Amino acid sequence: MSFIWIFSQVDGLVRYAIDEMLVAPSLKIFCAEGEETAALRVGRRLDKYRLLRRLGEGGFATVFAAHDLIEDRKVALKIPDERYISNSQSLEDMQREVRIMAKLDHPCVLPLKDARFIDGHFVIVFPLGEESLADRLSRRISRAAAIDYVVQMTSAVAYAHENRVLHRDIKPENFILFPEQGIQLTDFGLARIERGAHDVSASGTLGYMAPEQAMGHPSYRSDVFSLGLVIYRALAGEVPEYPFESLPAFNKLRRGLSSDLVALIRKAIDPSPKKRFRDAVAMRNAMEKIRFPLSDRSVSLKSEPSPNTLAVRRVA
Numbered sequence: 001m002s003f004i005w006i007f008s009q010v011d012g013l014v015r016y017a018i019d020e021m022l023v024a025p026s027l028k029i030f031c032a033e034g035e036e037t038a039a040l041r042v043g044r045r046l047d048k049y050r051l052l053r054r055l056g057e058g059g060f061a062t063v064f065a066a067h068d069l070i071e072d073r074k075v076a077l078k079i080p081d082e083r084y085i086s087n088s089q090s091l092e093d094m095q096r097e098v099r100i101m102a103k104l105d106h107p108c109v110l111p112l113k114d115a116r117f118i119d120g121h122f123v124i125v126f127p128l129g130e131e132s133l134a135d136r137l138s139r140r141i142s143r144a145a146a147i148d149y150v151v152q153m154t155s156a157v158a159y160a161h162e163n164r165v166l167h168r169d170i171k172p173e174n175f176i177l178f179p180e181q182g183i184q185l186t187d188f189g190l191a192r193i194e195r196g197a198h199d200v201s202a203s204g205t206l207g208y209m210a211p212e213q214a215m216g217h218p219s220y221r222s223d224v225f226s227l228g229l230v231i232y233r234a235l236a237g238e239v240p241e242y243p244f245e246s247l248p249a250f251n252k253l254r255r256g257l258s259s260d261l262v263a264l265i266r267k268a269i270d271p272s273p274k275k276r277f278r279d280a281v282a283m284r285n286a287m288e289k290i291r292f293p294l295s296d297r298s299v300s301l302k303s304e305p306s307p308n309t310l311a312v313r314r315v316a
């Protein structure tokens, strides 16, 4: 089970941005109408979208697979629950998520297709993936396939950090899989743009959360920690638990991996933030230096022409 810790939410700069958002025309219309919106059920139509099935229900939103009847293709619709969007704090969260995702453009970050009000519902539209990494990890996964995801996930978080975005909720449920070994990071609902100012709020999912984030101090280093745990989970099949002194299934983690990659993972999940990579960019750079992540050298890592991505090559 996952749950959310919310300690406090005070940030003058963010508050200022919200005040601006509250006068955005679409929100004004929405707030003024205060209309009753009908419940969302599979089969229902929302403008050009027909809801096909529920994909997930987090704390604040429901995600549906839907058919875009105009473009004749499948999409994912994330629709925040009405009880949460009836107050300004949640409007702020929703709008922040959309605005952060709109400015990110990377092959390993889920692209935002559209976001608007339809029949009183705020609807965020994304390409439809196959399943989440959490779903995928319930089945056996080869070392080579897991490594392929590991490098893409690291590229995604490094890219977010390069854009000064802290994700704050990195976990297998928030990585979506696509055909041909594609994987994309989503759910920037708790993300914040780092402004250099202190940020006293801390929220995220307990299972993958760094200890200091649980104490109210999220940072790039806490995202590194969560990413390290996701990688550990993908390669060992288990997740170390607080206080992270013992590493379950460590022999399974090590099996077939190069010692450099094992050392990199241990550094990412060090309980002491100072001993970790300072951000995911440093972690990606360290990963780029590992030519062969597997001890049998059957896979090699190569930097793509763009410095933002790493890629896996199968060595014949």
Ligand SMILES: Nc1ncnc2c1ncn2[C@@H]1O[C@H](COP(=O)(O)OP(=O)(O)O)[C@@H](O)[C@H]1O
Pocket: 055, 056, 057, 058, 059, 060, 061, 062, 063, 076, 078, 110, 126, 127, 128, 129, 130, 131, 132, 173, 174, 176, 186, 187, 189
């Ligand atoms: N684009 C997508 N394609 C397929 N499944 C998705 C997609 N987006 C989300 N999901 C599924 O819905 C779940 C919840 O989505 P998410 O954006 O993480 O919302 P929440 O804020 O509710 O956690 C995900 O864990 C995943 O299982």
Ligand SMILES: [Mg+2]
Pocket: 058, 173, 174, 187
């Ligand atoms: Mg989520």
